[in-house]
Structure formats: C-alpha cells, structure tokens
Amino acid sequence: MxxxxxxxxxxxxxxxxxxxxxxxxxxxDQAALESIKGVGPAISKAILDERKKGEFKDWAxxxxxxxxxxxxKAAALSExxxxxxxxxxxxxxxxxxxxxxxxxxxxxxxxxxxxDKKK
Numbered sequence: 001m002x003x004x005x006x007x008x009x010x011x012x013x014x015x016x017x018x019x020x021x022x023x024x025x026x027x028x029d030q031a032a033l034e035s036i037k038g039v040g041p042a043i044s045k046a047i048l049d050e051r052k053k054g055e056f057k058d059w060a061x062x063x064x065x066x067x068x069x070x071x072x073k074a075a076a077l078s079e080x081x082x083x084x085x086x087x088x089x090x091x092x093x094x095x096x097x098x099x100x101x102x103x104x105x106x107x108x109x110x111x112x113x114x115x116d117k118k119k
Contacts, residue, residue, distance in 0.1 A: 025062060026055045030044045
C-alpha cells in the first residue's frame, strides 16, 4: 500500500515538473513547441519556418515575425512556459497590455451606459 502511494506521489511530482518546464523557442523542436498550451501545429510550423531565417532576439522580435502572436497571446505562451533566449516575457509588457485592454473595455462599457441613459 505504501509503495503504491509513494509511486503515485512520485508520478504526480514528475507530471507537475514537466508541466512547468521552460521551452526555449530558439532550441525546441516541433513536439516540444506543441507541448506548450496554446501552440498547435500551425503556430509551431510558423515558429520553425521563421527560426530558419535566424534566431529570435527577444519577445518583440518573436511577435513581429510570427503571425498571430500579439501581446495577449505572447503573455499566455510565456506563462505556459515558452521563453525566448531563456527569458520569459517581461511582466510589465504583459501587464500593460492587459491594463490597456481593460481600460478600452471599461470605456466602451461607460459609453454604452451613457448612451442608454440618454434614451
């Protein structure tokens, strides 16, 4: 009984450590890239195709060269364990993007409320 329990705990720890593994976009193969939540076959292929032209310098370079990767998506990929040259996306860039998005939604909501009151 104790051995089974110990084995289950060991498997859980191994699974959790794999889930939080850091994957560098400049070194990973297609399978490793696709292990990141949010990266499917199309995005991994786009990453590999762009990487053939040269390594990604930083997150800004990565976002500029890989179609469909905007601030919100890049922040989510970084949180899932993707790195560029061993660096996670800076919290300030991800946070600033999220704050701007919230402000624009709040503005739109306030505008809608104001127009509803006029009616």
